[in-house]
Amino acid sequence: MIDIIFLTLAFFALAGGYGMVTCKQPIHSALSLIVSILALAGLFALLSASFLFMVQIIVYAGAIITLLLFIIMFLNIKEENLPKEDDKTKLLIIGSIVLIPFNILIIKAFSTLPSKSLGIKEDGFGSIKDFGEVLFNNWLIPFELISILLLSALVGAVVYARKDKYNG
């Protein structure tokens, strides 16, 4: 049963990624990316990371991709504004051939790990309680640094979007 769920989610993740890379219109690519991200959220749930499953759906599918879709619709892109990509298929084929050794290297490196059952753990692994304990005990300084990063990103976005004499 778990195998069937895993294969379905993996198929949707790869199909979403493939559609994102090959679609011409940005809006179709963004919708394919949502499929891929939701499938990855399901894989996180399969790995008993229940809190990260919710974070992935709320932050990625709910905030980041919605912002991306909003910007794509806001810009009102016409056909003549899209770049001409005549050699797209050729570059995709050459790139995938070049990337085969990279994938073989990664798979060979990880295949030396001893195999171990990755079933669903029942003892609260990945729950919000465990997560918060580790986050606020071991990772407090990175957590505070992330808040500074988010604040500076907010200020940067406001500075870019401001109307002044350089970008009217």
Added chain:
Amino acid sequence: MADSILAYIILASLLFSLGILGVIARKNIFIIYMSIELMLNAVNLIFVSMGRYYESMNAQVIAMLIIAVAAAEAAVFLSMIVVLYKQKKSLDSDVFNVLSQKEAL
């Protein structure tokens, strides 16, 4: 199959390769951005599966910090795209060469 770590690693490396393909083969600036997001997601999948393998919560915390960095990146990148699109009226990444040395000389 879902019990072995290798299945997750193969899936994550395939997703990462799709992200690299999107960056090198496409010129649309939106698709380059989405490919970067896909690569971040593939790395997150590796972190979560290795965290499950070693039964450690630290990997999931790192994955959540990566999601926060991706959110900050989304805000800055998309506002930059809006400004560039208003100036150039194109989504081609080749026309965004204001900072390159070619035009300045």
